[in-house]
Amino acid sequence: MRKVIIAINMSIDGCVGHMSLPGPDEEVGGYFNDLMQQDVDLIAYGRKMYEIMFPYWADEANWADESDTEFGQRLIAFxxxxxxxxxxxAEYNTRVVSTDPVEELLxxxxxxxxxxxxxxxxxxPQLARAGVIDEYHLVVHPVIVGQGTRLVEDGALAERLSLKLVESKVFKSGCVALKYVKS
Structure with a gap:
């Protein structure tokens, strides 16, 4: 059976807004490229994130280095x-689904x-409550943002979700990649 993996960049205080975080350096970008290359063949987005990601990554002018180029090419191809x-x-090998994300991902x-x-x-929160997510890959950037969208907003989960840390990696930039599974 396939696993559902969520992979997110975030600040120390749990903010996930792309505009409030520094762009990933080549090492962190490589981490996400490796994750996508080895283990993934389908990506799921909500509408807002899809509209942030595309057409930005479809435009080669936005590929600043080898890591960006690799990421952009993979993202378009998936x-x-x-x-x-x-x-x-939607474009770029994308299917729009208007039904329940939990049912569709299951x-x-x-x-x-x-x-x-x-x-x-x-x-x-919806996917976590339903037990759909198998792995959580969190890359924590060494910044405190203080405001903005959080990984999980207050009250979004009715009960505590216990996870087990199975891997960690510290990058030269001070970012830390944490891989958790359901415990």
């Missing part, structure tokens, strides 16, 4: 699902293929 009730269609988990990468935090 099959993608975007969950939205308002988006009519179906996809049972289909053949590699793992499924969830690249959005908007669905995290």
């Amino acid at each position: 099959d993608k699902v975007v969950f939205s009730r308002t988006l009519a269609n 179906k996809l988990k049972h289909q053949p293929g590699k793992n499924i990468y969830v690249g959005t935090v908007s669905m995290l």
Whole structure:
């Protein structure tokens, strides 16, 4: 069975807004490239994150280095699902799904293929409550932002979610990659 993996950049205080975090350096970018290359063949987004990611990564002018180029090429090539009730269609190998993300991801988990990468935090509480997420890859950047969207907003989870740390990696930049599984 495929695993559902969520991988997110965040600040020390749990903020996940792309505009409030420094862009990942080549080493952190390489971490995400490796994760996607080895283990993933489908990416799931919410509408807002999809619209942030595309067309930005589809434009080669935004690829600043080898890591960006590798990431952009992979991102465009992957099959993608975007969950939205308002988006009519999408580009770049993307299928729009307007049904329940939990039900759809549970179906996809049972289909053949590699793992499924969830690249959005908007669905995290819903997917976590339903037990859909198998692995949490959190890259913590050494900044305190103080405001903005959090990994999980107050009250979004009815009960505590216990996880087990199975891997960690410290980068030269001070970022720390943490891999958790359900305990």
